[in-house]
Each structure stands twice: as structure tokens, then as C-alpha cells.
Amino acid sequence: MAIAIWSSRFETGIDLVDAQHKALFEAVNRLAASFGAGTTATQVGESLAFLAQYTLEHFQTEEHFMREMGYPALETHRAEHARLVDKVQLLQSRLAEGKTVTMDVAIFLADWLKHHIHGADMAYVRFAKDKSRG
Numbered sequence: 388m389a390i391a392i393w394s395s396r397f398e399t400g401i402d403l404v405d406a407q408h409k410a411l412f413e414a415v416n417r418l419a420a421s422f423g424a425g426t427t428a429t430q431v432g433e434s435l436a437f438l439a440q441y442t443l444e445h446f447q448t449e450e451h452f453m454r455e456m457g458y459p460a461l462e463t464h465r466a467e468h469a470r471l472v473d474k475v476q477l478l479q480s481r482l483a484e485g486k487t488v489t490m491d492v493a494i495f496l497a498d499w500l501k502h503h504i505h506g507a508d509m510a511y512v513r514f515a516k517d518k519s520r521g
């Protein structure tokens with residue numbers, strides 16, 4: 388079941404960021420699918436591990452971009468990223484301890500991603516566009 392459905396309202400107009408966001412939507416959907424019947428904790432763990440690694444890579448891309456353009460709200464944005472990284476790591480350690488991780492996690496991640504793109508990401512995109520206009 389796809390719970391993160393891409394639409395043009397998530398487009399930032401920055402090709403690399405959009406490609407990474409789309410890949411994150413797909414990764415959240417793979418995680419959601421891994422909670423389906425017949426799948427194992429290993430599959431959930433693998434989907435979560437991919438998300439953990441890919442979010443780090445994506446957040447680095449964005450933070451580098453924001454730093455380069457002198458974005459004033461960089462630290463607030465970084466804090467949002469850091470909270471998500473902590474949350475994903477906590478979920479990974481829960482799974483490693485043999486605790487159950489449920490579909491709620493995929494729903495949380497899908498919601499977080501949509502909110503974060505609409506809020507924090509679009510704010511730096513507006514700043515970038517204003518700046519390029521001079």
C-alpha cells in the first residue's frame with residue numbers, strides 16, 4: 388500500500404532535492420509494504436536501514452545547500468532533521484532488541500516527510516528563489 392504519494396505540490400524545482408524526495412517517498416512505501424503479510428522483521432529492518440542511510444545523505448545535501456546560500460534558518464532546519472535521524476535510530480535499536488515495529492512507523496514517516504517538505508523545505512526554496520532574483 389502506497390502511503391506516500393508524490394504530487395507536484397511537493398516539487399521544490401531543485402532537481403537533486405526533488406529526486407531525493409521522490410526516492411524517500413518510495414523508501415517509505417517499501418517500508419509500508421514490508422509490514423504486509425508474510426514479510427519478516429529482516430525485511431522491515433532492511434527498509435528501515437535504507438531509510439536511515441538515505442535520510443542522512445539527503446539531509447547533508449540540503450544542509451550543504453542551505454549553508455552555501457547563507458540561509459538564516461539553517462539551525463532550526465537542521466534541528467528538524469536531527470530529530471528525525473534520532474527517531475529512526477531509536478526505531479532501529481528497538482527492532483534490533485526484538486521489539487515489534489508496526490505500520491504506525493511508516494505512517495509517521497510519510498506524514499513527517501510531507502509536512503517537512505511543505506514547511507521547512509519550501510521555506511528554504513523560497514529563500515533561494517528570492518536570492519537568485521536578487
Ligand SMILES: [Fe+2]
Pocket residue numbers: 449464468503507508
Ligand atoms: Fe529538509
